[in-house]
Amino acid sequence: MDGSTSAAPAPAAITTPLRPAVRGRMVRAALRNPSLMIGVLILLAVIVVAILAPLLFPGDPQDMVADPTLWPGEDPQYPLGTDSLGRDVAAGLAYGARVSLLMGLAAAVIGLVIGIAVGATGGFFGGWVDNVLVRLTELFQTVPTFLLVIVIVAIGEPSAPVIAWAIGLAAWPGVARLVRAQFRSLRETDFVMAARALGYSAPRIILREIMPSALAPIIVATSVLMANAILTEAGLSFLNMGDPNLMSWGSMIGDGRALLRTEWYLTALPGAAIAITVLSLNLVGDGLNDVLNPRSGQA
Amino acid sequence: MMGVLDRTGTILRRTAIQVLPTMVGIIILCFFLLQLVPGDVADVLAGESGSATAETMAALRARIGLDQPVLTQLVTYLTNLAQLDLGRSARFNLPVTQLIAERLPGTLLLMLSALSMALVFGVLFGWIMAVFAGRWPDRLLQVLVLVFYSTPGFWIGLMAIVLFSVKLGWLPSNGSMTVGVTLSGWDLIADRAKYLLLPSLAMASFFIAVYARLTRAAMLEVQGQDFMRTAAAKGLHPAVIQFRHALRNALIPVTTMVGLHLGNLLGGAVVVETVYGWPGMGRLALEAVLGRDFNLLLGVLLLSSLLVIVTNAAIDLLHGWLDPRIEAH
DSSP: OTTHHHHTTGGGGGOSSOOHHHHHHHHHHHHTOHHHHHHHHHHHHHHHHHHHHHHHSOSOTTSOOSOTTOOTTTSTTSTTOBOTTOOBHHHHHHHHHHHHHHHHHHHHHHHHHHHHHHHHHHHHHOHHHHHHHHHHHHHHHHSOHHHHHHHHHHHSOSOHHHHHHHHHHHHHHHHHHHHHHHHHHHTTSHHHHHHHHTTOOHHHIIIIIIHHHHHHHHHHHHHHHHHHHHHHHHHHHHTTOSOTTSOOHHHHHHHHHTTTTTOTHHHHHHHHHHHHHHHHHHHHHHHHHHHHOTTOOOO | OHHHHHHHHHHHHHHHHHHHHHHHHHHHHHHHHHHTSSSOHHHHHHHHHSOOOHHHHHHHHHHHTTTSOHHHHHHHHHHHHHTTOOOEETTTTEEHHHHHHHHHHHHHHHHHHHHHHHHHHHHHHHHHHHHTTTSHHHHHHHHHHHHHHHSOHHHHHHHHIIIIIIISOOSOOSSSSOTTOOOOHHHHHHHHHHHHHHHHHHHHHHHHHHHHHHHHHHHHHHHTSHHHHHHHHTTOOHHHIIIIIIIHHHHHHHHHHHHHHHHHHHHHHHHHHHHHTOOSHHHHHHHHHHTTOHHHHHHHHHHHHHHHHHHHHHHHHHHHHHOTTSOOO
16 A cells, blocks of 8 residues: 555644644534535434334334235335235334444444554554564455354354454454554654653553544544444345344345345345445545545545 | 566465465464354254264264364364365265365356456446546446445345346346256357356445545546656647556556455355355355354365465566566565
């Protein structure tokens, strides 16, 4: 990534504490950024549906409530129709939003924590520590990601926490590479030298001095990480390896697949829900990237 | 010319040096990971037959070697691997090498086809977006690319089945070839291509978006470079400038990312092969996990990792052709 060196000074511009003027400029830039605003609005709508799911659709979404395979619009009481077991598709989508968002968030946090720990350690200390960690990162990137997730889920049981761990464990190498590159370029800067000269400990320099400056690209990476985690979870539950007790969008697609030739709306609707949610996260990521690194054109 | 040969030699040597520790690392990682999996192949087979006794299960475990200590199993596996023997699959009762050899061509074909599709359309879209930056073709394609970037590939695949197989009847929805007919020449290629098109699209859609975004950003960055102005000042045709100077440089970040994404691309094959009933290694891996057939699973993991390493080496070679300044480390 030779091109990334030229963009490296950009994050230094937002060193904390932010002066009020800088913060005001960034808030204005954020409000004027269409993709960020559209993304935030869609995401908020999905979050509201997820939170209100038990109020909007009281009762278990796995319960049979009407005749099976009602098409959307056929019965006004079930505007999005029912599936092959007579379950309300709209209720399933609303409860699925909870699963997707929570799994995406949990997996992203796990991937972030591991990635930041590995990347920061390697990038800051360099030398053999860095060498070992880079090898480890490459090893994880060589194994096909989705296979690794499946193996880890098979080790545990298909429960929500295990799946979140599996996706997080497979997702960290990207974060680690990003953080390592940031730390390598920042550790030679004057303010880090000054901190070293003052005799600050390594953890303090990493967390208090370098981290705030490296934060911008990490924030952008988080939304992309969450978007990809939602896609991975969907694939996993599509293969029937998700948490059987949860109504998830991926498992709805998997259930609907048997009726793809006739009742294709059962596959189309949950897939569209995934696409809209992931799209909102990607829009937020693109928007944040424009606001936080105004000089970089890359995502 | 010598430089090219030197470079090729360096990359091949480095790949050879890299393969061994990576393989051993993967084996050790997977071996201990797999020890944590509850249940083994004996349990699954016993559960399926329903008539197993404790004695027959113990005999089965002894035959496969599951009664040995973990380290002994690891050493046995590595010794066998040194002789290119991946062991036997307890589930299919066949050598793992044979099972993988049956599935490898399918996966290879699908991977190469999806990768080419992702690169061709990704670079093309990115290029068009950069040329029309800020105008309506750019905006339109940006929306399309963002949709591809956000939609699960397997769902695009399912929807494509509804449209192209069910409604229009143009393309087959299952399998990798027409069964029961003998074809040759162009008919054969056309038949395979028809089966290959939809799975490749499902596997490539996400990466088309990734490469389109990268190409757009890189092309816009290149436009402001000095050598572009020099090329224009020399009076070169704009098409030559865009093709020889801009695109060639913009491709470097794209090829770098291709290498990093290979593992993801290959992992996606598990889902896509399931959707299309494609006879590849992804489905084999899934069957191996569900059947707790660890020899088979290790073999698939090893071979797919090897595939990633070899393709990365090919990308390194391509890199040198795109930008001779890049050293082979």
